[in-house]
Amino acid sequence: MIRQTITACCLFLFTTLVVVAEEIPQNVDFENDVMPVLTKFGCNAGACHGKARGQNGFQLSLLGFDPNFDYNSLVKESRGRRVFPFAPEKSLLLAKPSGRSPHGGGIRLPVDSFGYKILSRWVENGMPREVEGAPSLESISVSPTDQVLTYNSEVPLSVVARYSDGSTRDVTAMSDYQSNESGIAQVDEQGKITVGNIVGEAAIMARYMGQIDVCNVAVPRPDQIPDEFYSQLPRENFIDGHLWNKLQRLQLKPSAQADEATFLRRAYIDIIGRVPTLEETEQFFAEQTPEKRRLLIDDLLARPEYAEHWANKWADLLRPNPYRVGIKATLNYDAWIRDAFRNNVPHDQFVRELITAQGSTFRNGAVTLYRDRRSPDELTTITSQLFLGIRLDCAKCHHHPFEVWGQDDFYSFAAYFAKIGRKGRGVSPPISGSEEFVYVSTRGDVKHPLTDEVMEPRPLFGTAPDIAAGEDPRKSLAAWMTSPDNKSFAKVQVNRVWADLMGRGIVEPVDDLRATNPPTNGPLLDELAQDFIDSGFDNKHLIRRIANSYAYGLSSVPNETNAIDTTNYSRHYRKRLRAEVLLDSIVQITGQPESFQALPAGSSAKEIWTHRVGSLFLDAFGRPDPNQDPPCERTSNTSIVQTLHLMNSERLFDKVTSNDSRAAKLATSDKSNEEIIRELYLLCYSRRPDPEELEFAVKYIENPEIERRKAVEDLLWALLNTPEFVFKN
Numbered sequence: 224m225i226r227q228t229i230t231a232c233c234l235f236l237f238t239t240l241v242v243v244a245e246e247i248p249q250n251v252d253f254e255n256d257v258m259p260v261l262t263k264f265g266c267n268a269g270a271c272h273g274k275a276r277g278q279n280g281f282q283l284s285l286l287g288f289d290p291n292f293d294y295n296s297l298v299k300e301s302r303g304r305r306v307f308p309f310a311p312e313k314s315l316l317l318a319k320p321s322g323r324s325p326h327g328g329g330i331r332l333p334v335d336s337f338g339y340k341i342l343s344r345w346v347e348n349g350m351p352r353e354v355e356g357a358p359s360l361e362s363i364s365v366s367p368t369d370q371v372l373t374y375n376s377e378v379p380l381s382v383v384a385r386y387s388d389g390s391t392r393d394v395t396a397m398s399d400y401q402s403n404e405s406g407i408a409q410v411d412e413q414g415k416i417t418v419g420n421i422v423g424e425a426a427i428m429a430r431y432m433g434q435i436d437v438c439n440v441a442v443p444r445p446d447q448i449p450d451e452f453y454s455q456l457p458r459e460n461f462i463d464g465h466l467w468n469k470l471q472r473l474q475l476k477p478s479a480q481a482d483e484a485t486f487l488r489r490a491y492i493d494i495i496g497r498v499p500t501l502e503e504t505e506q507f508f509a510e511q512t513p514e515k516r517r518l519l520i521d522d523l524l525a526r527p528e529y530a531e532h533w534a535n536k537w538a539d540l541l542r543p544n545p546y547r548v549g550i551k552a553t554l555n556y557d558a559w560i561r562d563a564f565r566n567n568v569p570h571d572q573f574v575r576e577l578i579t580a581q582g583s584t585f586r587n588g589a590v591t592l593y594r595d596r597r598s599p600d601e602l603t604t605i606t607s608q609l610f611l612g613i614r615l616d617c618a619k620c621h622h623h624p625f626e627v628w629g630q631d632d633f634y635s636f637a638a639y640f641a642k643i644g645r646k647g648r649g650v651s652p653p654i655s656g657s658e659e660f661v662y663v664s665t666r667g668d669v670k671h672p673l674t675d676e677v678m679e680p681r682p683l684f685g686t687a688p689d690i691a692a693g694e695d696p697r698k699s700l701a702a703w704m705t706s707p708d709n710k711s712f713a714k715v716q717v718n719r720v721w722a723d724l725m726g727r728g729i730v731e732p733v734d735d736l737r738a739t740n741p742p743t744n745g746p747l748l749d750e751l752a753q754d755f756i757d758s759g760f761d762n763k764h765l766i767r768r769i770a771n772s773y774a775y776g777l778s779s780v781p782n783e784t785n786a787i788d789t790t791n792y793s794r795h796y797r798k799r800l801r802a803e804v805l806l807d808s809i810v811q812i813t814g815q816p817e818s819f820q821a822l823p824a825g826s827s828a829k830e831i832w833t834h835r836v837g838s839l840f841l842d843a844f845g846r847p848d849p850n851q852d853p854p855c856e857r858t859s860n861t862s863i864v865q866t867l868h869l870m871n872s873e874r875l876f877d878k879v880t881s882n883d884s885r886a887a888k889l890a891t892s893d894k895s896n897e898e899i900i901r902e903l904y905l906l907c908y909s910r911r912p913d914p915e916e917l918e919f920a921v922k923y924i925e926n927p928e929i930e931r932r933k934a935v936e937d938l939l940w941a942l943l944n945t946p947e948f949v950f951k952n
Contacts, residue, residue, distance in 0.1 A: 288622030358386035380414035462772035465747035478794035484910035496532030530564040543595035557832035559588030571705035599637035612715030612736030635681035713752035726796030802844035803828035815878035890932035
C-alpha cells in the first residue's frame with residue numbers, strides 16, 4: 224500500500240501528488256493499526272464477518288465498534304488457529320484474505336500489500352492487545368472541507384487522524400468514503416472526488432475507525448450570472464438572503480413570483496388544510512393593499528382550522544394504535560395534542576409536558592406515550608428522533624455507521640426512562656381498554672448489554688441538570704432537550720415545518736440531522752432555529768416567518784436555469800395534497816358532507832382522532848396504515864389507485880351528482896353558463912378560466928345533446944380529476 228501526501232506548495236489546489244511508501248510501525252497496536260485494516264477492507268462489514276452471526280463461524284463487531292470482542296475473536300476463539308505467531312503466514316487471518324487458502328470474500332490483502340504487512344507484523348509480535356503508551360484516536364479532519372468544482376473535474380481528499388498525545392497520521396488510504404449524491408459527485412476508495420456535468424451539491428463522507436468528517440462539494444452552472452442580479456433580488460426577511468446566496472453559489476436564478484391565485488390557494492392549503500371558498504377567493508382578489516399577502520397569513524393563523532390542521536400532523540407522529548393502548552387513551556392523547564395547538568402552546572412546553580407526563584391515561588392524554596412505549600429503549604428511539612433529529616436505532620446494537628453514537632450513548636440516554644412505573648392491567652391487544660397510571664418509581668435501571676454495567680442517565684451531548692435523589696430523571700432530560708442552548712431541538716422542528724411549507728426539508732429525511740446528512744443550506748437552518756428560539760418556540764411565529772418570505776411565494780414553473788434544481792428552493796416544489804386536505808376540499812366544493820364513524824356530524828377529515836376510522840378515500844391517498852406499529856408512516860407519492868379512485872369512487876360520484884350538490888344548484892340557477900364555469904374554476908383552482916378553457920367549457924354545456932345539469936356535473940368531475948386540483952402549485 225502507498226500513502227498519498229500533498230506537497231505543501233499545492234495544498235490548496237490539490238493538483239500535485241507525491242507518492243511515499245507507507246512505513247510499517249515496529250510495534251503494531253491492535254486498535255490503531257490492526258482494526259483500521261479490518262475495516263478498510265470490509266472484513267467487519269455487515270455483508271461479511273460483521274453481520275449478526277458472523278460468517279462461517281468467524282464474527283467481528285460491525286465496523287469495529289467493540290475492539291475487545293474483535294480481539295477475542297481473533298486470538299482466543301477457534302483454538303487459536305486464526306493466528307500463529309511462530310509462523311505468521313500460516314495464520315488463517317493472513318492465509319485466507321491473501322488467497323493462499325480458500326476464502327469466500329476473495330483476495331482482499333495481497334501478500335505485498337500494506338494491510339497484509341501490518342497484520343503479519345502484529346502476529347509476529349505476539350498479537351498484543353495494546354502497545355504500552357499507544358495514544359487513542361480522538362478525531363479526523365478531511366481537506367478540503369468545501370470545494371467548488373467545474374464540470375468534469377476531480378480533486379483528491381486528504382484525511383488526517385489526531386491522537387490523544389497530539390500526534391497526527393495521514394490515514395487517507397485507510398479511510399472509507401461515501402457520497403450522498405453520487406450522481407453529482409462520486410468518490411473512489413482512495414478518496415478521489417470526480418464530478419460530471421450535473422449542477423448541484425454533494426457531501427462526501429470520510430470515515431476512519433468510527434470518526435467522521437465531511438467535504439462539501441458544489442458544481443455550479445458554467446454560465447456566469449452577474450453578482451448584481453442576486454444583490455437586486457427582493458428580500459422580505461433573512462430567509463431570502465440565505466437562499467439567494469446559495470443560488471448564487473450554484474449560478475441559478477429563482478423562478479418568477481407566483482400569481483395571486485396560486486399564492487392564495489397555497490396559503491390556505493398549507494396553513495388551514497383546505498382550498499379557499501368562493502367568497503374568500505373573491506375577497507382576496509378585491510383587496511388592493513400591497514400588504515394583502517401578509518394580512519392573509521395573519522388571518523389564516525388566527526383561524527380555528529389552523530390548530531386542527533397542524534395538530535393532525537403531530538398526531539401522525541405520536542398517534543398510537545387504539546387496539547394496543549385502548550380507545551379512550553388514544554382519544555385523550557389526540558385531544559391533548561389538539562388542545563396544545565388550539566392554545567398555541569410553545570413547542571418547548573409541549574415537549575416538556577409530554578416527556579414528564581404522569582398520572583392516569585383517562586385524565587392526562589400525554590401519559591399515553593408511556594402506555595404505548597413501554598421500555599426505555601423504545602422511548603429512547605422515538606424521543607431522540609422526534610425531538611432531536613437523531614436516529615439512535617443502530618446504536619442500540621453497535622456503533623452507528625454514519626454517526627458518532629455508540630451503545631454507551633444509547634443506553635445512557637435510555638437510563639432517563641428507567642424509573643417509569645405503571646399501575647393497571649397493562650396492554651393486551653387487540654383489546655386494551657383499561658385505565659393505567661404512570662408514575663415515578665424508586666426502582667429501575669438500564670444495563671449495558673455487553674458489560675452488564677448499570678448506566679447512569681447522560682445526555683447525548685452537552686450537560687444536563689443534576690438529578691436530585693428521588694427526583695424524576697425525565698425532568699432533567701426535558702430541561703436539557705428543550706434548552707435554548709440545544710440547537711438540535713429547535714432545528715428538527717424548524718426543518719419539519721419548513722418541509723411542510725416549502726415541499727422539502729432543508730435536511731431530508733426531516734428527522735435525520737447528522738454530519739453525514741448535511742443541510743442544503745446550513746446558515747439558513749441555523750438562523751431559522753435561532754429565530755424560533757428567540758420567539759419562545761412559537762410555532763405560529765415560525766410559520767409566519769417562512770410564509771412571509773419572498774421565496775415562499777415563488778412560482779413552481781422553472782426557468783432556463785433551475786429546472787434541474789430539487790433542493791435549493793429556486794422555485795416552489797409541487798406537492799400532492801395531503802389526504803385529509805383533499806377530502807375536506809372536495810366536501811367544501813361539492814357542498815356534500817362526509818360522515819365518519821366515532822365523530823359528530825359535520826366533522827372534517829383533519830379532525831379524525833385515529834386511523835381506525837374507516838375511509839377508502841383517505842386510505843387511497845396515503846394516510847398511515849392503522850395496522851402498523853406505530854401507525855405514523857404517511858405516503859406522499861401518487862399512484863394509479865388514487866387516479867382510479869377519483870375517477871370511479873361511488874361516494875365521490877354521489878357528492879357531485881346529488882340533488883342538493885353544488886353542481887345541481889348551479890345548473891338550476893339563473894346564472895349564465897359563463898358564470899357557472901367561472902365559479903367552478905374559482906372553487907377548484909382559486910383562479911378564473913383562461914379564454915381557451917372558457918370557450919371549451921361553454922361549448923360543452925351548450926351542447927343540445929347534453930342536459931345542462933349533467934354537463935355541469937361532468938365539468939366539475941373533470942376539474943376534480945386534474946393534477947392542478949390534486950397538487951399544490
